Amino acid sequence: MFYISDNEADHIAAAQTIEDRRNFLIHLARTANLPLLTKHFDGSIRYCFNCRCIKPDRAHHCSICRKCVLKYDHHCPWTNSCVSFGNYKFFILFLGYALIFCIYVAATSIEYFIKFWQNVTSPQQDTSSLSTSGAPSAGKFHLLFLFFASVMFAVSVSTLFFYHLYLIWKNRTTLESFRSPIFIDGPNKNGFDLGYKQNFFEIFGSSLLLAILPVTSTGDALIPIDSNTSYIDDRGIVTQSNYSNTGDYLLTR
Template identity: 50%
Template sequence: MMEQNYIIDHKSIHQVHPRTMSGSVRYCNRCVLVKPDRAHHCSICARCVLKMDHHCPWVNNCVCFYNYKFFMLFLGYALLYCLFIMATCLPSFIRFWKMYQEYKYAHCDRMIEKGSVSKICMEMINGDFGNAATTGRYHVVFAFFVALMFAISLGSLFGYHCYLVMNNRTTLEAFRAPMFRGGADKNGFSIGAFNNFKEVFGNSPNLWLVPVFTSFGDGIVYPTPSQEEESESLLSSERWERWGERARPFDERESSSFDEL
C-alpha cells in the first residue's frame, strides 16, 4: 500500500520506461521505493542514485545526474594539466636523455682518444652529469613519466566517457543494456549525438566548460526516441489492476538480482 501511495503522490513525474527481466517495474528492496529511470542502488552510498554511472573512489562519491558534467570537466582539465607538464618537461627530458645516451654508449674516454670531445661530454667530464643541477633533472624526468602515465589513463577514461555522452549511456548501461517493454536496447535513451551532449552540458555554449550545473532535466524522467509508444504511467499499469494491494508491483525473484545495480 505504501508503494502505491508513493506512486499516486508522484504520478506526474513517474513515467517509468526500464523494466526488470520479467517485465515488471524496478523496485529497490533496501530503499523501499520504485526506482526512477536509470537510477540504481549504490551499496557504498547506501541509497538509490539518479542516473548512476559508477561509484568513483577518487572523489569518494557516486558519479550521477547531478555531478556528471563536473566529472567530465575534471577528466578533461586533468588531462590538459598532464599534457602541460609533459610539454614543459620535454626540453629538459630530451637534453637529459641525450647526455645519458652519449655517456652510456660513447664512454667519453674513447671520444677523448679520438679527439672528438663534444660539449655534452665535456660537461660530463667536468662533473655536470652528477652535480646538483643535473640531479634536479632527475626529478624533471620523473615528473615527465608520471605525467605521461596519468595522461594515458586519463585520456583513455575521458575518451570512453565522451563516447558514453554522445550515445547517452552510463557505464552501467554500457555493460548491461536497459530493459524496456520491447526488450533490451542499449540506445534506448539516445536522442541524437548533439542532443545527448546538450543533455549533460546544457544549451549554452558559454557554460559548457564552466563548472556550473547546466544539465537538462530533473534526473527522474528522460526523453526516449519512442517515448509516445513506450511511455506508461505506473498509476494506470495493468499490474496495479491485477495485483492491487495483494503484492508489490514487481517480481521478487527477478528484481533481487538487480537490486545492487
C-alpha cells in the same frame, strides 16, 4: 513521489508471488503518475527494498553509499562518491581539465627529458657544463620522473575521458553500457539516445560557453530532455507526452 509509505513497503515485502508484487507496484506507479519507461528483468516495476522506493529510470542502488542514485554511472573510488546525474558534468570536466594539465606538463618538461638522456647516452660530454647551462644532471632526476608521470597520467585519463565522451554521444551510463536497460521491447542500449546534439545538451547545456565551466547540468534525471516535450502537468507531476501512460506501458508484456 518515488518513495512509498511503510505500510506500502510492508505490503510489497509480504507479497506471495512476483505477480502480486508487480501488480501492486503498477498500482502505486499509476496512482502517483510516475514517469517510468524501464522495468525489471522479470517485467515488474524497478523497486528498491533497501530504500523503499520505486526506482526512477536509470537510478540504481549504490551498495557503498547505501542509497539509490539518480542516473547512476559508477562509484568512483578515487573521489569516494557516486558519479551520477548531479555531478556527471563535473566529472567529465575534471577529466578534461586533468588531461589538459598533464599534456601541458609533458610538453614543458620534454625538453629536459631529452637533454637528460642525451647526457646519459653521451658520457664523454662535460657534465658540469651541461648542468651549468640548465640541462638536467643527476640532481634533476625529478624532472625525468615528472615527464614520465605526466605521460602515464595523460594516457590513463585520456582513455577514461574519451570513453565517457563516447557514452555521452550515445546517452548511456557506464552501467548501461554493460547492462542494457529493459524497455517494453526488451533490452536496448540506445533506448535513451536522443541524437548526439540533444545528448550533448543533456549533460553540458545548450550554451557552449557554460559547457566548459563547472555549472549545474540541465534536466531532472527522470526523463530524457526533449525540446518538443512538456515536462510538468497541471498537478506538478513530471510527464512526457510522447510516451504511453506509465501503467499501460508497464502492464504490456
